[in-house]
Amino acid sequence: MQKVAKFGGSSVANASQIRKIKSILEADTSREILVTSAIGKDKAHESKLTDLLYLLYAHIEYGIDYNHILKTITDRFLDIKNDLSLSYDIEKEIENLKKELTKDISKDYLVSRGEYFTAKLLEEYLGYQFVDAKDIIMLHYDGTVDYETTETQLKNVLKKHKKIIVPGFYAKTPNDKIRLFSRGGSDITGSILAKVSKADLYENWTDVDGIYAADPKLVDNPKLIHSITYSELRELSYRGANVLNQETILPLANMGIPLKIKNTFNPESSGTLISDKFAEANELLTGISGLKNFTSFNITKDSSKQLILVLKNVLNLFIRYKINIEHIPTGIDTFSMIVKTEDIKDYYFDLINEVREIEGVIDLSLEDDIALVAIVSRNMTHIPGVAGRIFTTLGNHNINIKIIAQASTEISIIIGVSNVDYEKAIKVVYKEFYKD
Ligand code: ASP
Numbered sequence: 001m002q003k004v005a006k007f008g009g010s011s012v013a014n015a016s017q018i019r020k021i022k023s024i025l026e027a028d029t030s031r032e033i034l035v036t037s038a039i040g041k042d043k044a045h046e047s048k049l050t051d052l053l054y055l056l057y058a059h060i061e062y063g064i065d066y067n068h069i070l071k072t073i074t075d076r077f078l079d080i081k082n083d084l085s086l087s088y089d090i091e092k093e094i095e096n097l098k099k100e101l102t103k104d105i106s107k108d109y110l111v112s113r114g115e116y117f118t119a120k121l122l123e124e125y126l127g128y129q130f131v132d133a134k135d136i137i138m139l140h141y142d143g144t145v146d147y148e149t150t151e152t153q154l155k156n157v158l159k160k161h162k163k164i165i166v167p168g169f170y171a172k173t174p175n176d177k178i179r180l181f182s183r184g185g186s187d188i189t190g191s192i193l194a195k196v197s198k199a200d201l202y203e204n205w206t207d208v209d210g211i212y213a214a215d216p217k218l219v220d221n222p223k224l225i226h227s228i229t230y231s232e233l234r235e236l237s238y239r240g241a242n243v244l245n246q247e248t249i250l251p252l253a254n255m256g257i258p259l260k261i262k263n264t265f266n267p268e269s270s271g272t273l274i275s276d277k278f279a280e281a282n283e284l285l286t287g288i289s290g291l292k293n294f295t296s297f298n299i300t301k302d303s304s305k306q307l308i309l310v311l312k313n314v315l316n317l318f319i320r321y322k323i324n325i326e327h328i329p330t331g332i333d334t335f336s337m338i339v340k341t342e343d344i345k346d347y348y349f350d351l352i353n354e355v356r357e358i359e360g361v362i363d364l365s366l367e368d369d370i371a372l373v374a375i376v377s378r379n380m381t382h383i384p385g386v387a388g389r390i391f392t393t394l395g396n397h398n399i400n401i402k403i404i405a406q407a408s409t410e411i412s413i414i415i416g417v418s419n420v421d422y423e424k425a426i427k428v429v430y431k432e433f434y435k436d
Pocket of ligand 1: 008009037038048050051114168169182183184185186187
């Protein structure tokens with residue numbers, strides 16, 4: 001059994017958290033590759049180190065005095081160093097960094113120092129060998145991961161060291177520069193390393209017990225999802241359930257490597273296991289999530305024109321504006337384009353005018369303030385009547401359904417309701433399926 005374990009910012013936010021990591025690692029020695037985020041928020045500190053580093057960069061860029069920010073950054077490292085009685089000379093490292101703080105400094109390089117220094121501190125305390133991400137994770141010029149080289153680099157490192165710690169969130173470009181992943185990207189580092197090391201399990205240690213069946217802000221004590229497939233998770237996170245960075249899943253799902261979300265604050269909790277290996281769940285539904293603020297372009301076409309041709313021209317228009325379409329419910333002479341309102345806000349009137357000019361379009365109406373609710377379950381394919389229960393429940397609570405869509409794989413049903421009904425819809429559907 002070989003595991004990759006990634007610890008998020010809150011797991012390394014202070015010395016007492018880092019002590020917890022040590023006992024987690026002592027309890028299971030199969031975690032050979034560790035990835036760390038930069039020091040995150042805790043009760044005493046409202047900023048993540050990464051945010052402070054972005055702020056530092058902005059100060060340098062605009063020529064504003066930045067010493068107070070650098071001091072806050074240094075203090076966070078020193079607090080941990082002193083509390084854990086470490087000898088790593090972080091003061092000197094930051095002194096050296098200070099010499100590099102000119103307008104020419106690369107933003108990605110500067111921000112990456114958050115995970116770099118954090119990993120250095122952990123190296124000493126946890127007794128894992130520090131290996132810089134830039135010496136393992138290689139990118140192509142287009143920003144995609146060069147898995148072949150990355151695998152070779154990792155193999156070479158593991159010949160020399162059995163247990164390593166790697167800073168997350170960044171990688172090296174072919175021209176030797178550091179490039180950051182998207183925010184929350186240490187998750188991606190972990191999944192890349194799990195893939196190239198062909199890990200048996202990728203553990204993602206964070207500050208929640210796992211993924212919940214509904215947003216805890218909307219539903220009291222929602223059930224923890226114990227097992228979920230990669231495709232279900234994609235459906236859920238696409239609609240707003242965000243525990244993992246979205247790009248994390250792909251490298252793992254292709255390789256069939258399971259991922260477990262675990263809570264550093266509560267390691268006894270079983271966590272959520274994401275894998276494609278289990279067939280049916282015990283629960284009828286896996287989860288419910290959703291997002292507000294969609295707009296529907298409701299189009300009526302001339303009945304003498306073929307739907308497919310009018311649709312094609314409308315689609316081409318949206319492609320030209322690079323607008324992602326969420327759903328296209330169709331009728332005989334009507335169809336709708338559902339898009340995120342945010343995505344069209346700069347082109348709202350241009351789009352309306354251009355759609356109206358498309359041959360065969362005889363009417364266009366727009367509807368804003370739509371929320372989409374996704375009800376996700378790998379069990380729905382076998383059990384009839386789930387959709388019926390959802391519609392009845394919403395109907396009984398006077399929630400008008402504006403849109404219905406089901407993925408062809410039948411793992412999700414998407415319901416469109418008014419923004420004002422969104423919270424209520426999630427609550428009542430949750431209650432209907434999880435009442436006992
Ligand atoms: N430190 C980075 C961020 O705050 C990356 C991460 O935590 O995964 O986005």
